[in-house]
Amino acid sequence: MCGIVGYIGKNQAAPFLLHGLEKLEYRGYDSSGIAICSDNKIKLEKKKGRLQILCDKIKDINVSGTIGIGHTRWATHGKPSDVNAHPHLSQSGKIAIVHNGIIENYITLKNFLIDKGYNFLSDTDTEVVAQLIDYLYNGNIFDAVNEAIKKLEGSYALAVLCGDEPDKLIAVKKDNPLIIGLGDNENYIASDVPAILSRTRNIFRLNDNEVALITVNDVKIYNNNGEEQNRNVTHVDWDVDSAEKGGYEHFMLKEIMEQPKAIKATIASRIAEDKIRLDDIEFSKEYLQNLNKICIVACGSAYHVGCVAKYVIEKLTRKPVEVDIASEFRYRNPIIDKNTLVIVVSQSGETADTFAALKEAKKMGAKVLSIVNVVGSSIANESDYVLYTWAGPEVAVATTKAYSTQLSLMYILGIYMGEKLGTISQEDVKNYIDSLSQIPQQVEEILKSKDDIYEIAKKYYNSQNVFFIGRNVDYAVCMEGSLKLKEISYIHSEAYAAGELKHGTISLIEDGTLVVSIATQDNLFDKTVSNIREVKSRGASIISITADNKKDKISQISDLPIYLPKTCDIMTPSLSVIPLQLLSYYIALLRECDIDKPRNLAKSVTVE
Numbered sequence: 001m002c003g004i005v006g007y008i009g010k011n012q013a014a015p016f017l018l019h020g021l022e023k024l025e026y027r028g029y030d031s032s033g034i035a036i037c038s039d040n041k042i043k044l045e046k047k048k049g050r051l052q053i054l055c056d057k058i059k060d061i062n063v064s065g066t067i068g069i070g071h072t073r074w075a076t077h078g079k080p081s082d083v084n085a086h087p088h089l090s091q092s093g094k095i096a097i098v099h100n101g102i103i104e105n106y107i108t109l110k111n112f113l114i115d116k117g118y119n120f121l122s123d124t125d126t127e128v129v130a131q132l133i134d135y136l137y138n139g140n141i142f143d144a145v146n147e148a149i150k151k152l153e154g155s156y157a158l159a160v161l162c163g164d165e166p167d168k169l170i171a172v173k174k175d176n177p178l179i180i181g182l183g184d185n186e187n188y189i190a191s192d193v194p195a196i197l198s199r200t201r202n203i204f205r206l207n208d209n210e211v212a213l214i215t216v217n218d219v220k221i222y223n224n225n226g227e228e229q230n231r232n233v234t235h236v237d238w239d240v241d242s243a244e245k246g247g248y249e250h251f252m253l254k255e256i257m258e259q260p261k262a263i264k265a266t267i268a269s270r271i272a273e274d275k276i277r278l279d280d281i282e283f284s285k286e287y288l289q290n291l292n293k294i295c296i297v298a299c300g301s302a303y304h305v306g307c308v309a310k311y312v313i314e315k316l317t318r319k320p321v322e323v324d325i326a327s328e329f330r331y332r333n334p335i336i337d338k339n340t341l342v343i344v345v346s347q348s349g350e351t352a353d354t355f356a357a358l359k360e361a362k363k364m365g366a367k368v369l370s371i372v373n374v375v376g377s378s379i380a381n382e383s384d385y386v387l388y389t390w391a392g393p394e395v396a397v398a399t400t401k402a403y404s405t406q407l408s409l410m411y412i413l414g415i416y417m418g419e420k421l422g423t424i425s426q427e428d429v430k431n432y433i434d435s436l437s438q439i440p441q442q443v444e445e446i447l448k449s450k451d452d453i454y455e456i457a458k459k460y461y462n463s464q465n466v467f468f469i470g471r472n473v474d475y476a477v478c479m480e481g482s483l484k485l486k487e488i489s490y491i492h493s494e495a496y497a498a499g500e501l502k503h504g505t506i507s508l509i510e511d512g513t514l515v516v517s518i519a520t521q522d523n524l525f526d527k528t529v530s531n532i533r534e535v536k537s538r539g540a541s542i543i544s545i546t547a548d549n550k551k552d553k554i555s556q557i558s559d560l561p562i563y564l565p566k567t568c569d570i571m572t573p574s575l576s577v578i579p580l581q582l583l584s585y586y587i588a589l590l591r592e593c594d595i596d597k598p599r600n601l602a603k604s605v606t607v608e
Contacts, residue, residue: 002072002073002074002100002191003020003021003024003025003029003071003072003100003190003191003195004069004071004098004100004157004159004178004189004190004191005020005021005070005159005188005189005190005191006070006098006159006161006169006189006190006214007067007068007069007186007188007189008066008167008169008186008187008214008216009066009067009183009185009186009187009216010185010186011066011186012064012065012066013034013065013066013067013068014036014065016188017034017068017069017070018034018051018054018055018058019198020188020190020195021034021051021071021195022051023194023195023197024192024194024195025051025072025597029072029073029074030048030073030075030080031046031047031048031072031073031075031080031081031082031084031085032046032047032050032051032053032054032072032085033045033054033085033086034046034058034063034068034069034070034071034087035068035069035070035087035089035096035098035161036063036064036065036068037065037067037068037096037161037163037166038064038166040164040166041093041163042089042093042094042096042161042163043063044089044096045057045058045061045063046082046085046087047082047085048085051072067166067169068161069087069097069098069159069161069189070087070098071085071087071098076125077102077106077123077124077125077126078122078124083121083123084123084124086124086126088122088124088126088127088129089130090130090131090133091118091131091134092134093163094134094162094163095130095133095137095141095161095162095163096130096160096161096162096163097126097129097158098126098158098159099129099157099158100156100157100176101154101156101157101175101176102125102154102155102156103125103126103128103152103153103154104153104154105151105152105154106125106128106129106154109132109152110128113131113132113135118131118134125154129148129152132148132151132152133145133148136148137162139164141160141168141170142168142170142211142213145158145170145211146211146222149174149211152174155174155175155176156172156173156174156176157172157173157174157177157178157191158170158171158172158173159171159189160172167215168213168214168215169187169214170212170213170214171206171211171212172206172210172211172212173206173207173208173210174208175352175355175356176191176350176352177191177192177205177348177378178190178191178205179191179192179193179196179203179204179205179206180204180205180206180214181196181199181200181202181203182200182202182203182204182233183199183200185217186199186216187215187216187219188200194393194395201235201236202233202234202235202236203233203234204232204233204234205234205377206221207229207381209223209224210222210224210229234376249589250396250585250595250596251395251596252396252398252488252585252595253585255395255400255401256400256401256447256581256582257447258391258401259400259401259404259440259443259447259578260440260441261440262389262392262401262404262405263401263404263408263439263440263443264440265392266389266390266391266405266408267412267436267437267439269390270409270412271412271433271436271437274429274430274433275429276412276415276419276433278385278412278416279387279388281385281387283416283417283420285421285422288317288417288421289421290339291319291340292320292337292340293319293321293322293340294313294317294320294322294340294341294342294343295321295322295324295336295341295343295361296309296310296321296322296323296342296343296344296345297323297324297325297326297329297342297343297345297354297357297358298323298325298326298345298346298354299325299326299327299346299351299353299354300399300483301347301399301483302345302346302347302354302402303323303325303345304403304477304479304483305345305403305406305407305410306323306343306410307323307479308407308410308473308476308477308573309321309323309343309407309414310323311473311570312411312414312473312570313410313413313414313417315414315570316414316415316418316423316424317414317417317418317421317423319417319421324357325353326344326353326356327353329357329360330353330357330360334364336361336365337364337365337366338365338366338367340364340367341366341367342357342358342361342366342367342369343368343370343371343413344357344361344368344370344371344379344383345370345406346370346371346372346377347372347373347374347389347391347394347399347402347406348372348373348374348377349370349372349373349374349377349378349379350374350377350378350379354379355378355379355382358370358379358382359382362382362384367384368382368383368385369383369384369385369413370383370385370386370387371386371388371389371406371410372386372388373388373389373391373394373402373405375388387413389402389405389406389409390405391404391405395596396595396596397487397488397596397597397598398484398584400581403480403577404443404574404577407573407574407577408436408439411432411436411570411571412436414570415429415432415433415436431568432568432570432571435567435568435571438565438567439571439574439575442564442565442567442574443574443578445565446564446575446578446579447578447582449562449579450582452562453562453579453586454582454586456543456560456562457583457587457589457590458586458590460514460543460587461489461586461591463491463514463587464492465491465492465493465513465514466482466485466491466492466493466513466514466515466516467494467496467505467508467509467513467515467516467535467540468493468495468496468516468517468518468580469496469497469498469501469515469516469517469528469531469532469535470495470497470498470517470518470519470528471497471498471499471519471521471524471528472521473520473521473569473570473573474498474519474520474521474572474573474576475495475498476573477572477573477576477577477580478496478518479495480580481516481518481577481580481581481584482494482495484581484584485580485583485587487598487601488584488593488595488598489584489588489593490591490593490598490599491587491591498527498528498531498532501534501535502534506534506535506538509535509539509540510538512539512541513535513539514540514541514543515532515540515542515543516542516543516580516583517531517532517542517544517545518544518545518546519532519544519545519546519550519554520545520546520564520572520575520576525546525553529553529557532544532558533557542557542559542560543558543560543562544557544560545561545562545564545576545579545580546561546564547563547564547566547572548563548564548565548566550563562579
């Protein structure tokens with residue numbers, strides 16, 4: 001959600017800023033802009049629409065200078081427009097800022113500044129911060145920013161430029177990610193690593209309530225008491241090419257195809273000699289026995305991982321598992337105590353609602369284990385325990401490999417805890433580990449049939465309504481399949497527990513309605529087949545996903561069956577989700593949708 005870049009050095013700033021913003025397009029945005037300081041004056045250029053519009057405009061004018069900031073905006077205050085785009089300039093023209101997050105008390109501050117003679121051009125909360133810093137400025141931009149943030153309520157990542165002090169950039173973080181990149185006679189600010197990866201691999205992340213003073217040759221970080229902070233530099237070891245499309249038409253397809261490798265990387269280091277290892281985490285049998293429940297908290301696709309994990313962990317540990325959408329968890333007065341393990345799941349490690357839920361859980365005395373993809377992210381830093389998904393960078397807004405690797409870690413957790421508690425036998429442990437080890441190869445096998453999925457998509461890409469049905473973990477995967485379809489193809493779709501059809505939902509089925517069914521669970525297969533027959537008899541077209549050994553039964557009632565390699569029941573979600581990802585991708589492709597950057601969506605949701 002929104003993107004920030006900043007540069008200070010000896011080279012021209014504009015080319016880097018535009019390149020960095022291009023690398024942040026995946027986060028979702030509706031406008032973009034840059035501010036460059038030269039000869040103690042700030043030059044501002046910003047445009048509604050795609051970044052290319054801004055690039056084309058800048059080609060025709062002179063925007064020179066060796067210090068600047070840039071932004072891609074996703075509207076929260078004020079409609080998408082040139083005026084509401086970032087950066088925002090103070091009335092005096094001295095202060096320019098870019099901002100991710102939401103200032104909750106901006107109306108109070110705005111009224112105060114209006115009384116002081118300030119005029120506002122935009123509808124944004126961000127312009128208020130620029131004017132506030134201007135009001136407080138008395139020749140020292142660092143002091144003015146420090147005074148300003150004391151008056152702000154809400155969440156923010158800020159990059160600040162001052163025309164009177166063109167040798168400094170200021171960066172501030174509270175509940176929104178911001179990183180500093182270190183170069184040779186130049187330094188960088190960004191909201192995410194891909195923006196600066198072409199220039200440096202040496203970074204560190206700001207912590208909440210820290211302010212960075214950045215010059216050409218130095219970076220100093222201070223806490224909210226004004227004390228200088230030491231920070232270890234992190235070396236990013238991604239292959240630069242892994243953040244590029246690598247010959248694929250879209251990042252989403254590339255990331256779908258990377259899943260065998262990502263799953264293997266995630267599980268390989270956690271399996272040794274038929275035993276599960278949780279990196280450096282060790283839960284004692286006594287601790288696990290004393291747990292009264294496990295709570296899984298997440299948003300979007302990560303929440304759907306939690307829905308699968310509830311079935312898996314309860315089966316393997318016989319401990320009750322609750323699954324909460326993070327934004328609901330925070331406000332429902334959850335019953336949490338020291339005997340609750342809270343598992344939070346987030347691809348970016350910066351999801352605002354999930355991060356807030358984590359802090360709420362810790363206040364209540366619970367231990368928090370996070371499953372995240374980004375080392376050193378806010379959620380990782382605040383957690384008691386961390387399991388990283390070794391998925392590599394995920395650029396497409398619609399998650400695929402992050403979902404799959406999160407799911408793999410849930411299996412690992414369930415097996416580990418079940419063995420510790422003695423609720424599964426050693427033979428079960430071995431069988432589950434064997435099944436888990438085969439998943440990367442089985443996913444690769446499914447991906448070989450992607451052309452067959454494309455042919456299915458060609459038959460149904462004009463559908464208006466699509467329903468997904470399944471039972472148990474199949475129902476949980478249906479929720480993810482439905483989300484994938486609606487978020488990138490804009491087709492209305494819903495997921496239903498197959499047994500609930502006759503309680504109202506079946507009234508929506510008519511001739512030609514597409515129903516995608518998943519039937520992988522041996523003990524529920526016949527019941528799901530009965531539900532498929534119910535919708536089939538009312539005119540539905542059926543795409544069925546099931547195990548290869550059930551061909552005979554499912555082919556009779558399906559228009560287009562999809563067969564999966566056989567695995568243990570609890571791990572079928574890792575296989576059944578793959579054709580759903582491909583189906584959504586190809587339907588969106590045929591509908592000519594913007595697959596990597598679907599409308600109204602952002603990769604990392606860092607506001608509530």
